[in-house]
Amino acid sequence: MKARLARIAEQTGRATVVGVAEIGYGAFLLFESLFWLIMGKKRRQPVRLSAVMAEGMEFGVRAIPIVAILSSTVGAMLAIQGIHTLKTFGAESRVTFGVALSVVREFAPLITGIVVAGRSGSALAARLGTMRINQEIDALHVMGIDPVRFLVAPALFAMLVMLPLLTLLADLVALTGAGLYIGLDLGMDMPAYWDRVIEALKVDDLAHGLGKSLIFAVLVTLVGVVNGSLVEGGAEGVGKATTRSVVHAISAIVVTDMLFAFVLTR
Amino acid sequence: MNATAVPNRTKVVEIKDLVTHYGKRKILKNVSLDIYEGEIMVIMGGSGSGKSTLLNHLLGLLKPSSGTVRILGQDINAISETEMTKLRTRMGVAFQGGALFSSMTVGQNIMLPLREHTGLDPSTMAIMARLKMEVVKLAEFENLMPAELSGGMIKRAALARAIVMDPKLLFCDEPSAGLDPVVSAAIDELIISLRDAMGMSIVVVTHELDSAFRIADRICVLDRGDILIVDTVEAVRNSSNERIQNLLNRRLEDAALDPDDYMRRLTIGI
Numbered sequence: 001m002k003a004r005l006a007r008i009a010e011q012t013g014r015a016t017v018v019g020v021a022e023i024g025y026g027a028f029l030l031f032e033s034l035f036w037l038i039m040g041k042k043r044r045q046p047v048r049l050s051a052v053m054a055e056g057m058e059f060g061v062r063a064i065p066i067v068a069i070l071s072s073t074v075g076a077m078l079a080i081q082g083i084h085t086l087k088t089f090g091a092e093s094r095v096t097f098g099v100a101l102s103v104v105r106e107f108a109p110l111i112t113g114i115v116v117a118g119r120s121g122s123a124l125a126a127r128l129g130t131m132r133i134n135q136e137i138d139a140l141h142v143m144g145i146d147p148v149r150f151l152v153a154p155a156l157f158a159m160l161v162m163l164p165l166l167t168l169l170a171d172l173v174a175l176t177g178a179g180l181y182i183g184l185d186l187g188m189d190m191p192a193y194w195d196r197v198i199e200a201l202k203v204d205d206l207a208h209g210l211g212k213s214l215i216f217a218v219l220v221t222l223v224g225v226v227n228g229s230l231v232e233g234g235a236e237g238v239g240k241a242t243t244r245s246v247v248h249a250i251s252a253i254v255v256t257d258m259l260f261a262f263v264l265t266r
Numbered sequence: 267m268n269a270t271a272v273p274n275r276t277k278v279v280e281i282k283d284l285v286t287h288y289g290k291r292k293i294l295k296n297v298s299l300d301i302y303e304g305e306i307m308v309i310m311g312g313s314g315s316g317k318s319t320l321l322n323h324l325l326g327l328l329k330p331s332s333g334t335v336r337i338l339g340q341d342i343n344a345i346s347e348t349e350m351t352k353l354r355t356r357m358g359v360a361f362q363g364g365a366l367f368s369s370m371t372v373g374q375n376i377m378l379p380l381r382e383h384t385g386l387d388p389s390t391m392a393i394m395a396r397l398k399m400e401v402v403k404l405a406e407f408e409n410l411m412p413a414e415l416s417g418g419m420i421k422r423a424a425l426a427r428a429i430v431m432d433p434k435l436l437f438c439d440e441p442s443a444g445l446d447p448v449v450s451a452a453i454d455e456l457i458i459s460l461r462d463a464m465g466m467s468i469v470v471v472t473h474e475l476d477s478a479f480r481i482a483d484r485i486c487v488l489d490r491g492d493i494l495i496v497d498t499v500e501a502v503r504n505s506s507n508e509r510i511q512n513l514l515n516r517r518l519e520d521a522a523l524d525p526d527d528y529m530r531r532l533t534i535g536i
Contacts (some may be wrong), residue, residue: 043348045382139365140324143379144354150382202414 002135022230024146026222029148033156037150051154052161059120059155061161062181064169066119070111071103071170075177080200082207085184096193099178100200105265108170109209110257113216116163117249121224124155125245128228129238152158156221162211171209197211211258275302277336278435279324280466284333286319293319295491296333303434306461306468308478311488312513320488321439321471325359326350338434355383358428358466362419362440366412366427373399373408377426383431396428402456418449424455429460436460438470442477454480475514479503487513 033047041045082095128151130135138148179193227245229239279301286294293316301307311317322328323335326342335342340353348453366375376395380386386394401424412420421441428436440456442450454477461468472478475476478499485502487494487510494510495502502510 043351045351134368135361136367136388137326138327139359139367141327142354142357142359143382144351145378145382193509200480 015062022226025230026150026226029152029225030156030218031155031221032141032148034144036153037157039040040149040153041202044150045208047149047153047157049257051150052158055155055158057164059116059121059158060166062204063116063119063162067112067166067170070115071108071174072177073102074111075099075106075179076176076181077167077173078107078174079178079181079185081183095182095186096178097190097200100197101173101205103178104171104201104209106204106209106257106261108174109167109212109216110253111174112163112170112213113220113248113253113257116159116166116216117220117223117253118246120159121220122246123230124221126238126242128225132229133234133238134233152221152225155225156218159217159221160193160214161257162205163213163220167210167213187242208260208264212257215256219252219256220249225251275304277301278303278338279307279469280334280336281320281324282334282336284320284323284335284397286323286328287331288319293454293491294323294330297488297493299468299486299493299496300331301469303467304461304465306457306470306481308482308485309469309471309488310473310475310478310485310513312473314490315488316491317473317488318439319473321437323468324469325357325437326354341393346478352476355379355431356433357435357437358431359431359437360421360424360428360439360441362443363426364412366423368412369414371408372404372410372415372423374413375412375423376408376430379431381476392497395426395430398430401429401460401465402426418445418453421453424506425456425460429464429466432464436466436468438468438472440472440474441470442472445495447476450474450477451480453477457481475516489513 017090023138036045037047078099079095082098083092086092086095086098128137131151137147140150147257175197179190179197182188183190227241231241233240268423277300279299281297281299282298284294285292289394292427293368297316297370309317310349323330325335326337329343334344337353338356340349342350342353345353345426350516366372367378368377373392373395376398377391380391380394384391396405396408399408401412402425404419404422407415407423412423415423425438428438438457443451457468457470458481460466470478473519482497482499484496484498486496487502489509494507497505505511
């Protein structure tokens with residue numbers, strides 16, 4: 001019994017140390033990426049725009065269909081649920097107010113973050129993990145090409161541009177989805193609906209949602225990169241790192257979102 | 267050209283008292299080795315001999331516990347990162363598995379060091395890459411992806427990428443491992459011709475005896491973290507050292523059996 005408790009304590013301790021080390025490594029990668037962005041030109045190792053564009057295409061543009069489908073569905077779902085709940089108080093005409101705030105402040109950044117974590121966070125982990133196993137990271141080192149500058153920085157900056165843009169798209173699509181249902185159910189015409197949406201929203205709400213998406217961008221990229229670059233144990237290791245990166249990134253996004261709501265929305 | 271070590275030749279690599287640990291285990295024990303300009307030095311040893319670790323130290327991928335490694339006159343663990351990057355442009359490395367970037371074509375792979383370190387315009391870079399592809403006999407394969415190449419072609423493409431910056435010093439990790447004898451011999455010929463035509467100093471790490479004897483000017487035999495001998499092919503072949511002869515004749519060595527240790531291993535943790 002004593003031995004078992006000791007073992008549990010030891011495992012917990014070890015896992016904590018590993019966790020803290022990974023967070024530290026993530027922070028290091030963030031600063032190193034910023035360093036290369038600012039100092040790269042001077043050191044004749046610039047972060048290449050073409051690489052950022054290529055990553056942006058993959059993370060952002062190719063994610064448009066799935067983000068659009070999910071956010072329109074979530075928008076309609078919020079409208080259905082909102083009308084149903086507000087009917088109890090006879091206040092269903094106020095549904096637009098609730099839907100607009102929920103979408104812009106919470107649902108659009110959250111859905112976009114989760115989709116991108118699933119699509120691109122995992123892809124980053126898999127790509128870096130495979131590169132590490134195939135000695136491609138070593139090859140970059142010995143060619144005098146800094147892997148952070150070459151692989152991490154472009155992904156990070158592409159994500160920082162693309163995630164807010166996708167979130168903005170999700171805002172529009174989700175509100176349109178909600179508007180279509182509200183129009184059908186309450187007989188409200190679209191111009192009146194959009195008037196009410198604009199009335200309900202302040203710049204602050206939009207900034208809240210987009211600000212969060214910037215933080216999600218950093219989280220998804222760093223979680224993917226840290227998991228990928230610490231891969232051990234061949235192909236199986238890459239699989240594990242990929243799964244781990246999706247789970248970690250989504251958890252980090254949801255927890256950060258809650259913290260944001262706790263601090264800024266109350 | 268079987269050059270023996272002449273003290274007044276320029277040293278391109280100087281390893282002095284290199285000690286390194288993996289956890290608590292000592293991998294390299296006081297290794298000292300000089301490699302001279304224009305020679306092909308083969309570092310040989312069985313698995314677990316420490317030859318891959320030694321190579322990683324030469325490439326600056328590992329930091330030693332103690333001792334120094336000087337490449338082209340510079341102590342690679344003491345110089346700044348900028349100086350190291352500069353030094354790296356004068357070294358080429360062909361990895362065992364090729365380490366070609368799978369998302370780029372063969373041509374883009376070979377051009378990458380040029381793209382990152384020179385301000386040349388794309389057409390000049392393309393021509394320089396094609397020149398090296400001609401050298402390794404991979405002409406007209408530049409638009410293929412690495413996944414479409416055979417094992418021998420991957421090794422040749424890796425060599426082309428390693429030499430595209432015309433390095434002074436070339437490292438090859440197991441250049442003929444996993445290849446059939448004909449392709450392996452062709453790679454050996456290629457390495458010799460690189461030395462002869464371009465005057466490179468070449469360090470080859472391998473466990474393939476035939477290949478080592480074919481290309482080496484000097485051979486360094488590494489065993490359990492110690493250097494057993496550094497000498498010409500002839501001298502290594504004729505060495506009376508039992509461990510070297512075991513390695514050359516592919517004899518398995520039985521580690522001396524310690525009964526107490528054996529019992530401890532069987533019962534540990536039970």
